[in-house]
Amino acid sequence: MIRRTWAVTKKEFLHIVRSPGMLFLVTASPLVMLILMAYALAVDIKSVPIVVLDQDLTPLSRSYIRQIVSGPDLVLMRYVGSLSEINDLLERDIIRAAIVISPGFEEQVRALSGFPVQIIVDGSEPKAGGFAFQHILGHTYNFLERQALQAATAQGISPTLLEAPLDLRLRVWYNPDLKAVQDIVPALIAVILGLPAISMSAALAREKEHGSMEMLMATPLGKFELLAGKILPYVITGVADVFLSLIVARVLFGVRFRGNLLLLLVLSVDYFVASLAIALLIAIYARTQRAATVFALLVFLFPGFFLSGIFFPLIAMPPEARMEASMLPVTQFVAILRGLFLKGVGLEVLWGNALTLLVMGLLFGTFAVLRFRKKLA
Amino acid sequence: MFQRIGSLIVKEFIQLRRDLLFVILILLGPASELTAVAYATGTEIRNLPTAIYDYDRSPESRELAQMIANVETFNVIDGGTDLHDATEMLDRGEVYMVIVIPPRFSDGLHAPTTRPQVQVILNGAESAAAGKALEAIEGTINRYSTDIVLELSAFPSLESLEPSARVWFNEELRQANYTIPSELGFMLYVVALWVAALGFSRERELGTLEQLLVSPLSRFELIMGKSIPAVIIGYFNFLLMLAMTVFLFKVPMRGSLPLLLVLAFFYILVELQRGLLISLLSETQQQALLTVFMLAFVDMTFSGYAVPVESMPLIFQKIAFIFPIRHWMIIMRGIMLKGVGLEVFWPHVVVIGVLGIVLTGVTLLAFRRALGD
Numbered sequence: 001m002i003r004r005t006w007a008v009t010k011k012e013f014l015h016i017v018r019s020p021g022m023l024f025l026v027t028a029s030p031l032v033m034l035i036l037m038a039y040a041l042a043v044d045i046k047s048v049p050i051v052v053l054d055q056d057l058t059p060l061s062r063s064y065i066r067q068i069v070s071g072p073d074l075v076l077m078r079y080v081g082s083l084s085e086i087n088d089l090l091e092r093d094i095i096r097a098a099i100v101i102s103p104g105f106e107e108q109v110r111a112l113s114g115f116p117v118q119i120i121v122d123g124s125e126p127k128a129g130g131f132a133f134q135h136i137l138g139h140t141y142n143f144l145e146r147q148a149l150q151a152a153t154a155q156g157i158s159p160t161l162l163e164a165p166l167d168l169r170l171r172v173w174y175n176p177d178l179k180a181v182q183d184i185v186p187a188l189i190a191v192i193l194g195l196p197a198i199s200m201s202a203a204l205a206r207e208k209e210h211g212s213m214e215m216l217m218a219t220p221l222g223k224f225e226l227l228a229g230k231i232l233p234y235v236i237t238g239v240a241d242v243f244l245s246l247i248v249a250r251v252l253f254g255v256r257f258r259g260n261l262l263l264l265l266v267l268s269v270d271y272f273v274a275s276l277a278i279a280l281l282i283a284i285y286a287r288t289q290r291a292a293t294v295f296a297l298l299v300f301l302f303p304g305f306f307l308s309g310i311f312f313p314l315i316a317m318p319p320e321a322r323m324e325a326s327m328l329p330v331t332q333f334v335a336i337l338r339g340l341f342l343k344g345v346g347l348e349v350l351w352g353n354a355l356t357l358l359v360m361g362l363l364f365g366t367f368a369v370l371r372f373r374k375k376l377a
Numbered sequence: 378m379f380q381r382i383g384s385l386i387v388k389e390f391i392q393l394r395r396d397l398l399f400v401i402l403i404l405l406g407p408a409s410e411l412t413a414v415a416y417a418t419g420t421e422i423r424n425l426p427t428a429i430y431d432y433d434r435s436p437e438s439r440e441l442a443q444m445i446a447n448v449e450t451f452n453v454i455d456g457g458t459d460l461h462d463a464t465e466m467l468d469r470g471e472v473y474m475v476i477v478i479p480p481r482f483s484d485g486l487h488a489p490t491t492r493p494q495v496q497v498i499l500n501g502a503e504s505a506a507a508g509k510a511l512e513a514i515e516g517t518i519n520r521y522s523t524d525i526v527l528e529l530s531a532f533p534s535l536e537s538l539e540p541s542a543r544v545w546f547n548e549e550l551r552q553a554n555y556t557i558p559s560e561l562g563f564m565l566y567v568v569a570l571w572v573a574a575l576g577f578s579r580e581r582e583l584g585t586l587e588q589l590l591v592s593p594l595s596r597f598e599l600i601m602g603k604s605i606p607a608v609i610i611g612y613f614n615f616l617l618m619l620a621m622t623v624f625l626f627k628v629p630m631r632g633s634l635p636l637l638l639v640l641a642f643f644y645i646l647v648e649l650q651r652g653l654l655i656s657l658l659s660e661t662q663q664q665a666l667l668t669v670f671m672l673a674f675v676d677m678t679f680s681g682y683a684v685p686v687e688s689m690p691l692i693f694q695k696i697a698f699i700f701p702i703r704h705w706m707i708i709m710r711g712i713m714l715k716g717v718g719l720e721v722f723w724p725h726v727v728v729i730g731v732l733g734i735v736l737t738g739v740t741l742l743a744f745r746r747a748l749g750d
Contacts, residue, residue: 019660025667033674040678040693044508045685090545091717093707117540123547124714126555128685133542133550134512140540141523148526166522167492168515173467175501178511180684183504198670202663209583290575291399293666297567298406301673306414306560311683313422313506315473321417335470342502349468 004221008229015203016233026199026234030192030241031248037188038253042181048096048132049077051089056105064117067143068099073135086120096122097132109147115140174342185255186341187310189245190333194300196234196241196272197279198293204230204283205292223372231276238272239265249341258344267336267354274329274357275300277364284371304330332357381594385602393606403572403610407564408617415557415626421550422509423449425473428456428463435483441495441521445476450513463498473500474510486525546714557628558709559682561618565641566648566676566702569611570669573652576603577747578665596744603656604649611645631716637709640726644705647729650736651701657743676702704729 016022052068054061069076077095080086086098102116109115119136121129175182207213216226242264249255257264279296286292306312307325314322314331325331332353339345339353347354393400429442446453456463456472466472477496485493497514499507547554580586589599619637622628630637651672659665679686679697686697697703704725711722719726 019664022663022667025664025671029667029671033671037674037678040689041684043684043688043690044504045688091711091715091721115540119540119542121542121544121550123544123550124555124710125681125685126547126550126552128687129544129547130512130550133544134516137516137540137542138519141519145523145526148523152526166486166518166525167494168518169494169496170499170511171497172499172501172507172511175504175507178499178501178504178507180504180508183502192674195667195670199663199667202666206661206663286398288396288399289662289666290571290579291396291402293670294399294402294406294571297571297670297673298402298410301670302410302414302564305677305682306410307417309503311505312418313425313503315425315470315506316420316422317417318420321413324413325417338502339470343468345468 001222001225005225005229005232008216008221008226009232012203012230012233016237022199026196026237027241030195031244033192033195034185034188034245034248035252037192038181038185038249041188042179042184042253044178044180045128045131047072047075048128048135049075049094050097050099050132050136051077051080051086051095053080053083053086053098053100055103056101058106060106060109061101064101064105064140064143065099067146068136068139070139071135074132074139090120090122093122093125096125096128097136099136112151115144181253182255183338183342184310185249185253186337187308187334189242189249190271190330190337191304191308191310193238193241193245193271193333194275194304194330196238197275197300198296200231200234200276201279201283201286201292201296202289204280205286205289208283209288224369227280227369227372231273231280234276235269235272239268242268255341257341259340260346263346263350264340267333267340267350267357270354270357270361271329271333271336273365274332274361277361277368278329280368281364281371284368299328300330303328307331308334310334326356327360329357329360378595378598382598382601382605385594385598386605389602389606403568404613404617407568407614408621411557411560411564411618411621412625414560415553415622418552418556421449421552422506424452425450425506425510426454426471427451427474427476427510428466428472429453429476429478430456430458430460430463431478432480433478433482437483437486438478441478441482442476444521445514445517448513448517450509467498467500470500470502473503473506474498474514476514553626554628554714555710556682557622557626558713559680559706561615561622562702562706562709563677563680563682564618565611565615565645566705567669567673568614569607569645569648570652570655570672571666572607572610573604573649574655574659574665574669575662576607576653577656578659578662582661600653600744604653607649607652608642608645611649612642615641615645628713630713632712633718636718637712640708640712643726643733644701644708644729647701647733647736650733650740654736654740654743657740657747676700679703680706698728699732701729701732 016026052065054065065076068074080089083100089095090098098120100118100120102118105116117140119133121133123129172178207216246257250257278299282295282299283292286295307328308331309325314325317325336350336353339350427445429445431438431442445451451474454472456466456475460477463472463475467475475498479494479496482493485491495518499510501507544550577586580589594602623630655665655668659668679700680702686694686703689697707725708722711717
């Protein structure tokens, strides 16, 4: 049986190796994608452009502006003269926020009667807009604190009493500098390695479309041997890609792997078996390559990006959506790879994800073998 | 000529009817995917499980804990009494933030020389959630300490000194108003590209391309016959998803709807050229499909869904410039959220137009090479 399965595997490998396009797509393209996407996507918002409309033009208003632009987070593009100019810059996507200081700012702040400042934020890009808003608020609080300190000193209250009354000791575990690259790269590996499943769906549907499946059916191969032989090359190249990705992650992006390599091997096989079993089932139901691949696209590519938790944490989804997301192999693999890369945890934590994948693989695999008819329609 | 193109289109649709699964998937798949995604990622990141270990148990520490619990970003859960439990919960991803208020926190608050500590441990394994939590906790602590300073000095309370804030275009900073149009734009393009990319590669692989070439169809008619079904399917998807976006997901439609409809058509035509190009250059369907997949990854990146393009490295911002989807997103968000028109985003329309012309030229060259003339 093993010999016969291996024969099918060898045949599949030959198909891949003979076509330069396929060879690239199956072996090198996941790595190329990983490198490109990690460079583009694993970035943090570092600074956003803003403008200021200062209608007060007093030393205090200038000192407030200095406070606002004291860090690298907010970049003052220029001073503007009117609200309509702000409107125009926001509409053209040139700035993400604006600060309007009304006349009487100095007077009111000195008299502690108000803070006539308006912050205008571009909500059409909520990530950058929210960033700008939070940072402007932060700088404003600091400015107010400083004003309060000065007022207190003037009244003879000891400034040491007032200075930063709380000492916030912040520690970020697993990712001390809170760099997006550290958790996005492992997750991207999982998402991109949906490609083998898509290739396989297409390859199998192709044999159906061309009628070469019928020839295979006429051989003494058992159903299981045939399907296992079809899956194996993709499991092997997939696992190889996982390990090559480790090197890429380390060398190019400085993302360390903290887990156990053997466990990574086992869980990768677990993932590929689950995702390929689903791909197999898709290929059995689809009559053409285009149907099989569009199916695979809807099951692997889109959800990989939108539902796997790579950019949007699972925990923040509504419970039903979280359920749905957990039923995708890629979601489980994202959690596994983040656990192994960042936390260095083992099966004692990841057993739930591993088990889910195993159950999926067995369930869909069995179903596929049962549904697959070695007869002609 | 129109009759010949018409019969080719009829042939395409007959072939589609035989492939029912594909038709269902291509017509309803994107819409159902949009629903799932809008539902799952439409809200802001909030309710992150947070464990507070209050070893002080004073009115002040409870006030701080309450203040944190009131923040929408956090959902305070029972972390037990032992800090060791927190370690395991962090490992398992059950808690995203741990806050430790040490004993004698309140004493320190009132003593003139000491600054009481508050320890915060963040789960950095998901940087998006951690970043949000960091922003929120810093804001909360900042407010808390500003409050104390203001209280001790002669300043009035913070409320009267708060700057007023206005968010334009998306008043509640609703994430969904950004992500749903992104997904809509992305799926629209994938469908058009998908159908177009299969046009010729499928015929070639199945050996029927020669038959078409020896038929009285001219090259132009052949291209039209292949393109029109792709445009029809793509545009149908766009209308369906746009209706869902506006009526079901309540994304505002502030600008001119006719303008959006016209530009969408124009945009599909440009993406179609890319699809035809792939179709002509691929030997097999499999190659065509996997090329579309790879392109889809790249386009997804440049749609700005995950990260604003302006935050990417400069080289990627430059590359994004030649991807039609980048400009299309700006146009769509401009019309839907900002309610602006051509007078604001005309440069992007021009870029898409130029890209379309260049792509059409390359496609024609490829067509001559691939099919012989």
